[in-house]
Each structure stands twice: as C-alpha cells, then as structure tokens.
Amino acid sequence: xSKLGQAKRIIFLKTADGQLFEVDEPVxxxxxxxxxxxxxxxxxxxxxxxxxxxxxAEPLAGIIEFCKAHVEFRANxxxxxxxxxxxxxxxxxxxxxxxxxELILAANYLNIKEMLDFLTExxxxxxxNKSVEYVRAFFGIENDFTPQEEEAVRKEYEWAFEGVDED
Amino acid sequence: xxxxxKNLKILETRQGFHFPHDVVHDILSKVSAxxxxxxxxxxxxxxxxxxxxxxxxxxxxxxxSKIMIINHVDNSKTYCVEEEGIIPGKHVVGLxxxxxxxxEDSLLNCKRLYVYDTFTxxxxxxxxxxxxxxxSFVYDASTQIYKVVVFRDEFYGSTxxxxxxxxxxxxxxxxxxxxxxEWRQLKAPVSQILVSCTSPKxxxxxxxxxxxRSAVTNGLDVAFIQPLEIAxxxxxxxxxLPYLNYSLHGxxxxxxxxxxxxxxxxxxxxxxxxxxxxxxxxxxxxWIKLHTISLVTMVDRPSWLGNFHGEEFSPCLVLExxxxxxxxxxxxxxxxxxxxxxxxxxxxxxx
Numbered sequence: 001x002s003k004l005g006q007a008k009r010i011i012f013l014k015t016a017d018g019q020l021f022e023v024d025e026p027v028x029x030x031x032x033x034x035x036x037x038x039x040x041x042x043x044x045x046x047x048x049x050x051x052x053x054x055x056x057a058e059p060l061a062g063i064i065e066f067c068k069a070h071v072e073f074r075a076n077x078x079x080x081x082x083x084x085x086x087x088x089x090x091x092x093x094x095x096x097x098x099x100x101x102e103l104i105l106a107a108n109y110l111n112i113k114e115m116l117d118f119l120t121e122x123x124x125x126x127x128x129n130k131s132v133e134y135v136r137a138f139f140g141i142e143n144d145f146t147p148q149e150e151e152a153v154r155k156e157y158e159w160a161f162e163g164v165d166e167d
Numbered sequence: 168x169x170x171x172x173k174n175l176k177i178l179e180t181r182q183g184f185h186f187p188h189d190v191v192h193d194i195l196s197k198v199s200a201x202x203x204x205x206x207x208x209x210x211x212x213x214x215x216x217x218x219x220x221x222x223x224x225x226x227x228x229x230x231x232s233k234i235m236i237i238n239h240v241d242n243s244k245t246y247c248v249e250e251e252g253i254i255p256g257k258h259v260v261g262l263x264x265x266x267x268x269x270x271e272d273s274l275l276n277c278k279r280l281y282v283y284d285t286f287t288x289x290x291x292x293x294x295x296x297x298x299x300x301x302x303s304f305v306y307d308a309s310t311q312i313y314k315v316v317v318f319r320d321e322f323y324g325s326t327x328x329x330x331x332x333x334x335x336x337x338x339x340x341x342x343x344x345x346x347x348x349e350w351r352q353l354k355a356p357v358s359q360i361l362v363s364c365t366s367p368k369x370x371x372x373x374x375x376x377x378x379x380r381s382a383v384t385n386g387l388d389v390a391f392i393q394p395l396e397i398a399x400x401x402x403x404x405x406x407x408l409p410y411l412n413y414s415l416h417g418x419x420x421x422x423x424x425x426x427x428x429x430x431x432x433x434x435x436x437x438x439x440x441x442x443x444x445x446x447x448x449x450x451x452x453x454w455i456k457l458h459t460i461s462l463v464t465m466v467d468r469p470s471w472l473g474n475f476h477g478e479e480f481s482p483c484l485v486l487e488x489x490x491x492x493x494x495x496x497x498x499x500x501x502x503x504x505x506x507x508x509x510x511x512x513x514x515x516x517x518x
Contacts, residue, residue, distance in 0.1 A: 105186070108187060116190075116193070120193045124195075124197035127194070127198055128198070128199065128202060130202070131205075135206055136210070139186055139209075141209055141210050153207055157205065157207065163371060
C-alpha cells in the first residue's frame with residue numbers, strides 16, 4: 001500500500017515460454033504494446049494477464065530491469081545525467097551478442113523507444129571496424145551477391161576495407 | 168495455435184535471428200560512414216538501403232548529433248569532441264580515443280593536461296610540461312598503449328635565445344592507470360629546426376602535423392607536413408604542401424582532416440576562396456584538389472563571414488556521407504560557435 005492508501009497496481013505479463021511476470025504499473029507502461037492493450041481495454045480486470053507471445057522470459061527480465069531503473073531515474077530527475085550513462089554501460093557490459101539480439105527483438109516487439117535507441121546504438125558500436133563476414137554472421141544474413149558483384153563493390157571502395165578488426 | 172508457434176520458433180532458431188528491417192535501418196544509421204561503405208557488401212538489401220539518398224541524409228544527421236560537447240568537472244569550459252577525432256581550436260585539446268578523453272584546464276600560465284575516463288569517470292593529471300604547443304592523443308593498437316604527443320619550445324645556443332621545437336611523448340597504459348610515467352623527448356628530425364607544429368591528425372597509425380622550419384639561407388620559412396609513426400616513434404619523410412607560395416601568417420585557419428581514409432588539407436586559397444585537398448600519394452607529395460568553397464556562391468553563408476583569412480573561418484572536421492554525395496564541414500566562427508557547412512558535391516573520383 002502506498003502512502004495515499006491506494007494499492008500499487010501490478011500488471012501481469014505472460015511470456016511465450018509460459019512464465020508469469022508481475023510488474024509495477026509505471027514500468028509496464030513503458031512498453032507501448034502493454035499500454036495500448038490497456039488503452040483499448042479500459043474495463044480490463046485488474047488481474048488480466050497480458051500475453052506476450054513473441055517474448056521469452058530471459059529477455060523480458062532484462063528489459064524489466066532496464067526500464068525499472070530508467071523509471072526511477074526519471075522520478076529522481078536524473079534523466080540524461082552521468083548516473084544514467086554509468087548504469088547503461090554497466091548494464092550492457094556483461095551482455096553477449098546473443099543476449100543483445102534477444103533484447104533488441106523483444107524491445108522492438110514491446111515497442112520501448114528509449115531502450116531500443118540505446119540498444120541499436122550499442123550494436124552499432126559493436127559493429128565498428130568489423131568485417132563484412134562478421135556482420136553477416138552477426139545478423140544471420142546470407143550473401144546474395146555473386147563473387148563478381150561483391151568484388152566490384154569491394155574494389156570501388158577499397159579504402160573502407162583497410163584497418164578492419166580481425167574476426 | 169500453440170503448435171504453430173512452436174514451429175515458428177524452431178524455424179527462427181534454425182535460420183538465425185531475423186531483425187525487422189526498420190531496426191536494421193536504425194542500427195545502420197548509427198554506424199560510421201567508413202563502416203557503412205564496407206557494409207554495402209553484406210547483401211543486396213543492405214546495398215540498396217545504404218545507397219538511398221534519404222538514408223545518407225538521416226545518417227549524417229545522426230553522426231552530427233554524436234559530436235559531443237563535454238563539460239569539464241568545474242563546468243567552466245566546454246570541449247567539443249568528435250567520436251574518433253579532434254576538433255582543433257585555440258581552447259580545445261579534447262580528443263577522444265575509445266573511452267578516454269584528453270583535456271586541459273585553463274589556468275593562466277600552466278595549462279595542465281588531464282586524461283578523463285568517460286566510463287569510470289576517473290581523471291588523471293599528467294606531469295606538468297611547460298612551453299607546450301599542439302597536442303594529440305592517440306591509441307597505438309599494436310601495444311594497446313595510449314600516447315599523448317606534444318611539442319614544446321626548447322631554447323638553445325650559447326645565450327639560449329634561439330628557439331626550436333621538440334616532440335615529447337607520454338605513454339599511458341590503461342591497465343596501469345595509477346602509475347605515473349615521465350614525458351619522453353623524441354629527437355628532432357635530422358637538420359630541421361621546427362618552429363611551428365599545429366593541427367595534428369592521426370590516421371592509420373601515423374600522426375601528421377603541419378610544421379614550419381626556419382630557413383637559414385633566404386629567410387623564408389618553409390611549411391610542410393611531418394608524419395610520425397606512433398608504434399615505432401619514428402619520423403617519416405616530410406610531405407610537401409600542395410602549393411608553393413604559402414603565405415607565412417601561421418596556420419590559423421589551416422587544418423588537417425580526413426576524407427575517404429586519406430589525409431586532407433583545408434586552407435584558404437585567397438580571401439574569397441577556400442580549398443580542400445586530399446593527399447593521394449605521400450611519397451611523391453601528390454595532392455588532389457577536391458573542392459573549392461567560394462564565398463560568393465557559398466550556400467547558407469553566415470552573415471558574419473566576410474572572408475576566409477584571419478580566424479573567422481576555422482575548419483575543424485569533415486563529415487562525409489556514405490554515398491559520395493553529401494559532405495559537411497564543421498567550422499568554428501570567431502565567437503567559437505560551431506557551424507556546419509554543406510558542400511554541394513560534384514562527384515569527384517579520387518580513387
């Protein structure tokens with residue numbers, strides 16, 4: 001119970017792998033998809049479970065952690081400060097590329113703009129100085145150029161292929 | 168329904184992740200131009216996306232927003248830092264190398280140099296070095312050591328009234344942040360008495376700067392570019408400037424920068440014209456004039472800009488689009504405000 005005597009509302013979210021998450025309302029409302037669910041179903045019961053068929057438990061837990069911290073930053077007037085940058089840097093430091101990809105797909109589906117911005121920036125940084133082959137593997141993209149076509153592009157922009165990190 | 172989802176899941180795992188294209192678009196807009204050009208090779212869809220002119224503009228806007236304005240701890244000074252380069256200018260020594268930033272505080276006589284770790288937010292004061300000119304902060308990838316390169320006045324001769332410049336290097340090992348090193352003095356290139364060194368630019372392991380040496384015979388100073396290989400700390404052959412009748416008013420508004428992986432030189436050709444050159448071949452000192460900005464036809468000319476001499480128009484860095492169509496230069500006005508100038512591009516092939 002909060003000081004005002006109002007119950008702190010909890011939102012129930014169910015992931016693709018069947019896990020039930022209980023999330024504080026302000027945090028859940030960061031997810032545009034959850035927000036519009038309740039906007040469209042105004043008379044939804046308090047114990048309504050929102051299904052998230054495209055998100056599994058692991059990335060969702062990570063997303064909740066991120067959004068919770070950012071909701072608090074905003075409440076404390078710390079948005080945009082060094083504190084936030086530090087949190088973001090720590091948050092992403094231990095995440096593998098696979099985890100990062102899971103997170104970005106989930107954040108995109110849940111439609112969380114701030115987090116998506118941060119994640120795309122992080123991926124862009126990780127692709128810095130990386131080879132074409134690395135990028136293909138990273139995104140799971142198949143090369144659809146013929147060897148001749150690819151060679152032509154490489155030749156035209158030879159300078160951009162210098163000083164690339166080893167895979 | 169559940170069965171269908173299960174199948175979908177299996178399909179996804181087998182084929183790897185499928186990023187929605189708008190997410191890919193968003194990621195690409197945040198990648199540097201050089202990487203983007205390389206990534207044209209990834210697949211046909213990426214080639215098309217990156218080649219679109221609307222994408223080029225979005226990308227450039229994104230890159231511009233990345234140029235950070237960093238406030239020093241006491242908030243009394245502002246440093247402008249590009250992600251991978253320096254914005255030279257009288258009050259700016261800030262240079263970012265990975266997550267480290269070099270800056271100076273502005274006490275009147277002894278400007279102290281600091282390295283700031285933007286990640287851990289630690290500051291490190293470097294040992295004092297007096298009579299200092301020009302300053303650059305580079306990362307030697309082969310040894311994973313950061314180096315601060317400065318020039319200082321050295322007075323010599325029997326009465327110590329003759330002045331020349333020497334190059335000094337400070338090495339910083341990130342893993343041994345707390346240990347203090349000493350400045351090391353680098354022997355000057357043979358038989359050269361350097362009197363001026365400005366506008367350092369670090370490119371592919373080599374640090375370039377504009378130098379002047381006093382000429383003993385005819386009294387005319389000679390200007391040139393001096394390269395220094397950072398890993399070995401060896402000077403390389405000097406590079407001649409692309410013009411001979413260089414007026415010796417110093418290097419106020421001449422700068423070195425980078426275009427298409429090549430060294431570029433920006434300088435006023437006359438009061439009304441401003442040239443941008445790229446170095447095609449450093450051994451033969453072969454330059455190509457890439458562009459001339461004419462004051463008369465300059466698009467969106469700021470009202471205060473009356474000529475290209477003096478300090479009104481100090482070019483800082485070049486930002487290129489990924490398709491050879493758009494180029495912006497960032498310049499500092501007299502009041503130290505930063506402006507972007509869009510160059511209307513005629514496609515020039517420098518390959």
